[in-house]
Amino acid sequence: MQSAKKLYIETFGCQMNVNDSDTMVTLLRELDYEPVDNPSSADLIILNTCSIRAKAEQKVFSELGRMKRFKTREKRVILGIGGCIAQQEGEKLLRRVPYLDLVFGTHSLHLLPDMVRAAEKGERPVQNDFLDPEARLDLFPRKDVEGGVTRFVTVMQGCDNFCSYCIVPYVRGREVSRRSGDILREIGEMADAGVKEVTLLGQNVNSYGLKSVDEPDFAALLRSVSAIEGIERIRFTTSHPKDMSPDLVSCFAELPKLCSHIHLPAQSGSDGILERMNRGYDRKDYLARIGALKAARPDILVTGDMIVGFPGETEEDFQETLSLMEEVRYADLFSFAFSARPETEAARYPDELTRREKQERLDRLQSLQRSMTMEMSRGLVGTIQEVLVEGTSKRGGQLFGRTSGNRIVNFTGDRSLVGSLVRVTIVEAMPNSLLGEKA
Ligand code: SF4
Numbered sequence: 001m002q003s004a005k006k007l008y009i010e011t012f013g014c015q016m017n018v019n020d021s022d023t024m025v026t027l028l029r030e031l032d033y034e035p036v037d038n039p040s041s042a043d044l045i046i047l048n049t050c051s052i053r054a055k056a057e058q059k060v061f062s063e064l065g066r067m068k069r070f071k072t073r074e075k076r077v078i079l080g081i082g083g084c085i086a087q088q089e090g091e092k093l094l095r096r097v098p099y100l101d102l103v104f105g106t107h108s109l110h111l112l113p114d115m116v117r118a119a120e121k122g123e124r125p126v127q128n129d130f131l132d133p134e135a136r137l138d139l140f141p142r143k144d145v146e147g148g149v150t151r152f153v154t155v156m157q158g159c160d161n162f163c164s165y166c167i168v169p170y171v172r173g174r175e176v177s178r179r180s181g182d183i184l185r186e187i188g189e190m191a192d193a194g195v196k197e198v199t200l201l202g203q204n205v206n207s208y209g210l211k212s213v214d215e216p217d218f219a220a221l222l223r224s225v226s227a228i229e230g231i232e233r234i235r236f237t238t239s240h241p242k243d244m245s246p247d248l249v250s251c252f253a254e255l256p257k258l259c260s261h262i263h264l265p266a267q268s269g270s271d272g273i274l275e276r277m278n279r280g281y282d283r284k285d286y287l288a289r290i291g292a293l294k295a296a297r298p299d300i301l302v303t304g305d306m307i308v309g310f311p312g313e314t315e316e317d318f319q320e321t322l323s324l325m326e327e328v329r330y331a332d333l334f335s336f337a338f339s340a341r342p343e344t345e346a347a348r349y350p351d352e353l354t355r356r357e358k359q360e361r362l363d364r365l366q367s368l369q370r371s372m373t374m375e376m377s378r379g380l381v382g383t384i385q386e387v388l389v390e391g392t393s394k395r396g397g398q399l400f401g402r403t404s405g406n407r408i409v410n411f412t413g414d415r416s417l418v419g420s421l422v423r424v425t426i427v428e429a430m431p432n433s434l435l436g437e438k439a
Helices: 015-029 054-070 084-089 094-095 109-120 133-139 166-171 180-192 216-225 246-254 271-276 282-298 315-328 355-378
Strands: 005-011 033-035 045-049 077-082 103-104 150-154 198-199 235-236 260-261 300-309 332-335 384-392 398-402 408-412 421-431 432-438
Touching: 005 015, 015 033, 015 045, 015 077, 015 109, 015 150, 015 198, 045 054, 045 084, 054 077, 077 084, 077 094, 077 109, 084 094, 084 103, 084 166, 084 408, 103 109, 150 180, 180 198, 180 216, 198 216, 216 235, 216 246, 246 282, 271 315, 282 315, 300 315, 300 355, 315 355, 355 421, 384 408, 408 421
Parallel strands: 005 033, 005 045, 045 077, 077 103, 150 198, 198 235, 260 300, 300 332, 408 432
Antiparallel strands: 384 398, 384 421, 398 408, 421 432
């Protein structure tokens, strides 16, 4: 009996890419490939890439260089690239990387088995066409429903917002909302397989259904997911403030299964910069939505994204960002220095700040956030939190899980608790996690 061929996938960037990589594993099983976690033994190596920032792109090209050594005269290894850089660069990649065998874009996942078959015959296929939204409705990632306690479920893809700094609309295409029937069916199967928590995923998840006449909007979808037996917790990411409707906010007051955490990127605290970013809201709007969410769910924890050093950002603008952080009291924040992305509007703006000036602002912002995160974590010491146990932690012999507020908790307990909601007393706060004792 011939042993399975070995597949190694390296995934860069967002959870959407992680989900796509899971789908690649499912698709390539039909060609008898099984995943391995070391490229040195692989017959097929795939880099699933991200191009959200210049740094991410540089990382991919150095990784392609590293993978070259696995292609030897003795062993024919196929090297492929997928994801946003493949979508962005397409054919050019074959010229730039002569030892690359195949290139598939963000709308070509379904073609991967045929492309690998062609590469096995020595061809160098490239596919990075954009598909019409209708054509993509049947192409949403579907992966084998295996157990596990938590799962991500893609509910929509693409983005129509064209924030001036963002490459996503150019590499992921127009927004498409998946059929709600398919979503609910997949989550039902997951619940039957023992999954307790689902995270609904999309670049702009809360604009779900807004463009389609047959589908419910996001608040209605959440209510339907909440009715699925066996699912005990629901999360979603990433939201856009302009689509945070009053009805969606009321879901936090209405649906106990909806977790007490919202990821709501502001990107800046300055109205002038928000306008140049084409974000579609101002500081007052943003704070009004945060206020409404906190009124609907008083223990809600908020996380966000911030960009510093956007073209034209003055020290005053930057101070507006810091003061917004103080006002919102984020539990945590993803923060980046502006880097111009190809094709985007902001790539045409004069980028006056030096790399050092941007880094200096980023350091100030991250130091403020670290102190606020620690203060928030210390505030949880002595409280009893409901933790969904996801598995055994790296901290010898302990279990780990997350609070409804999405904080990681480690505590001592029996493995049989994996998959259960356990009441845990928080006894210590660490920079990125909490230590607890079973209550
Ligand atoms: S909402 Fe803006 S930042 Fe988010 S994916 Fe769309 S264009 Fe990019």
